[in-house]
Structure formats: structure tokens, C-alpha cells
Amino acid sequence: MRYDVFSIFPDFFVSPLNQTILKRAIQNNIISVNIHDIRDYAEGKHRTTDDYPYGGGSGMVMKVQPIVDAVKDVKSKIGVTTESIKIILTTPQGRTFNQKIAGELAGFKNIMIICGRYEGIDERVKDIICPDEISIGDYVLSGGELPALVIIDAVSRYVPGVLGSESSVEADTFSDGLLKYPQYTRPEEFRGLKVPSVLLSGKHGEIEKWRRSESIRVTLAKRPDLLENAELTEEDKEIIKGSGN
Numbered sequence: 001m002r003y004d005v006f007s008i009f010p011d012f013f014v015s016p017l018n019q020t021i022l023k024r025a026i027q028n029n030i031i032s033v034n035i036h037d038i039r040d041y042a043e044g045k046h047r048t049t050d051d052y053p054y055g056g057g058s059g060m061v062m063k064v065q066p067i068v069d070a071v072k073d074v075k076s077k078i079g080v081t082t083e084s085i086k087i088i089l090t091t092p093q094g095r096t097f098n099q100k101i102a103g104e105l106a107g108f109k110n111i112m113i114i115c116g117r118y119e120g121i122d123e124r125v126k127d128i129i130c131p132d133e134i135s136i137g138d139y140v141l142s143g144g145e146l147p148a149l150v151i152i153d154a155v156s157r158y159v160p161g162v163l164g165s166e167s168s169v170e171a172d173t174f175s176d177g178l179l180k181y182p183q184y185t186r187p188e189e190f191r192g193l194k195v196p197s198v199l200l201s202g203k204h205g206e207i208e209k210w211r212r213s214e215s216i217r218v219t220l221a222k223r224p225d226l227l228e229n230a231e232l233t234e235e236d237k238e239i240i241k242g243s244g245n
């Protein structure tokens with residue numbers, strides 16, 4: 001999986017990509033993340049990447065030319081086909097990112113992410129590139145760099161080999177539409193609080209059953225809205241009925 005990220009703050013990515021799971025995936029050549037400085041494509045003496053908005057108003061708007069040229073250049077250098085590539089624009093106006101979208105994006109061999117900045121981006125970037133506009137939530141960040149990192153992290157978890165064999169994205173919270181069951185590690189007792197005995201029993205069937213019913217209990221308590229789209233078995237539905245919901 002190859003990511004190409006377009007930003008005017010390329011240094012933003014240095015540390016996050018150099019930690020734990022993403023670092024290992026990059027070192028093992030399972031993913032590559034190529035950061036492109038949009039400023040390198042800006043024309044004119046001052047290489048400006050933004051300008052005042054037509055019609056007035058506060059803030060600056062990212063210019064169309066450097067972004068369109070940057071994407072075109074990288075596309076032609078890596079020689080991608082339209083089917084294998086997904087181009088994303090991070091913006092609070094986009095569809096809201098979630099686990100399902102992360103799984104879908106993992107099906108692409110090449111993902112390009114254009115990081116929006118300031119108060120906006122010239123609308124013609126959207127007309128020309130037709131990106132998939134993605135928001136990571138209903139709040140406004142200073143720019144698209146953090147959203148790009150969020151997307152890269154969540155999507156990469158689906159790429160075979162990124163997670164160690166001991167963990168899998170299927171066991172994650174949200175993967176089946178439910179929140180994760182409670183987890184414990186040593187000691188068995190801390191300040192009088194004991195680890196549930198079933199987890200110490202060694203009975204895998206019972207442990208799985210307990211975890212499933214705890215997932216449902218936690219989801220009911222904290223995010224009941226998720227249950228509407230969750231993949232539930234008949235047994236799960238009985239647990240929900242039994243809880244009075």
C-alpha cells in the first residue's frame with residue numbers, strides 16, 4: 001500500500017510516522033508514506049500556496065494550481081491507474097470517516113491525501129480532481145494533517161502484515177459494529193478489584209461467550225446507537241432483550 005500525502009507542513013508527519021506500528025510497517029516495506037510539499041509546486045517568486053478569497057472575507061484560501069500540479073506530477077511518476085487509486089481531500093465538509101470506510105480504503109493500492117488548510121481550498125481543486133472528501137468528525141481542526149494521519153493509521157491496520165500476528169483488526173472495537181469487551185492484565189487483584197473469574201478459568205468457549213456479552217453490554221451502555229448497524233446473532237439479540245432494551 002502506497003500513500004502520497006500533499007501538505008504545506010511536511011514536517012508534521014515526521015514523528016507520528018516514526019512510532020510503533022506505522023514505523024514498523026514502513027521499515028518492513030508493507031506500506032510506504034510519501035510526503036510531498038505543495039510549496040515545491042507553487043509558481044511565482046514567492047511560491048505562495050494561498051491567497052485572499054475573492055469576494056472578501058477573513059482568512060486565506062489554498063490556491064488551485066500548486067495542488068493540481070502536485071497531484072498530476074506524482075500520479076504520472078508512480079504511473080497509477082484510475083481504478084487502483086483513491087484521492088482523498090481532508091475537509092470538515094466531507095463524509096464522516098469510520099471503521100467501514102477505513103476497511104474500504106484498504107482495498108486501494110494507492111491512496112493520495114490532500115491536506116486542506118486555513119479557511120478553505122479553492123473549489124476548483126474539487127472540480128478538477130474530484131477527490132473523496134473525508135472529515136474525521138464534526139469539529140474544526142487547523143488543517144488536514146492530523147486527519148491524514150488518522151486515516152493512514154486506521155486504514156493501515158487492515159493491510160496484511162501491519163499488525164503482528166497476535167492481534168487483528170477484526171478484534172478491534174467497531175470492526176463488527178460493537179465496542180470492545182473489558183480487558184485485564186496482571187495482577188489478579190488490585191485494591192480489592194478482582195479480574196472476572198471466567199478469564200482465569202482457561203475455558204476458551206466460556207471466555208468467548210463472556211466477551212461477546214460484555215461487548216454488547218458495554219455498547220448498550222455507552223453507544224446504543226451502534227447496535228442499529230451491528231452484526232448481531234440470535235444469541236446477541238437474546239442478551240439485549242434480557243437487559244430490558
Ligand code: ADE
Nearest residue numbers: 090091092135136141147
Ligand atoms: N480539516 C479541518 N477540520 C477537519 C476535520 N474535522 N476533518 C477533516 N479535515 C479537517
